[in-house]
Amino acid sequence: MATVRIPTPLRKFTEGREEVDIQGATVRELLDNLETHHAGIGERIRDTKGDVRRFINVFVADEDIRFLQGLDTPVKSEDEISIIPAIAGG
Numbered sequence: 001m002a003t004v005r006i007p008t009p010l011r012k013f014t015e016g017r018e019e020v021d022i023q024g025a026t027v028r029e030l031l032d033n034l035e036t037h038h039a040g041i042g043e044r045i046r047d048t049k050g051d052v053r054r055f056i057n058v059f060v061a062d063e064d065i066r067f068l069q070g071l072d073t074p075v076k077s078e079d080e081i082s083i084i085p086a087i088a089g090g
Helices: 008-014 027-037
Strands: 002-005 019-022 056-060 080-085
Touching: 002 027, 019 027, 027 056
Parallel strands: 002 080
Antiparallel strands: 002 019, 056 080
């Protein structure tokens, strides 16, 4: 199981927990299983096509999945996955 760090705005879906352990061989599987165990969180992370929303960043072991294999990025059991909403400023 990999550890997924949940950002504060999404913790209402994880009973307030900042980390959850979820299984998945890839980021896609992991996010599917995250939604299965924590209903409603998935639509906040992915759009209707299943892609990660533009304003959400997903990191596997401190590497942005956009620069790896996207949703097909492999996940090892010791990996920490971070879901980070983008912050806009001006």
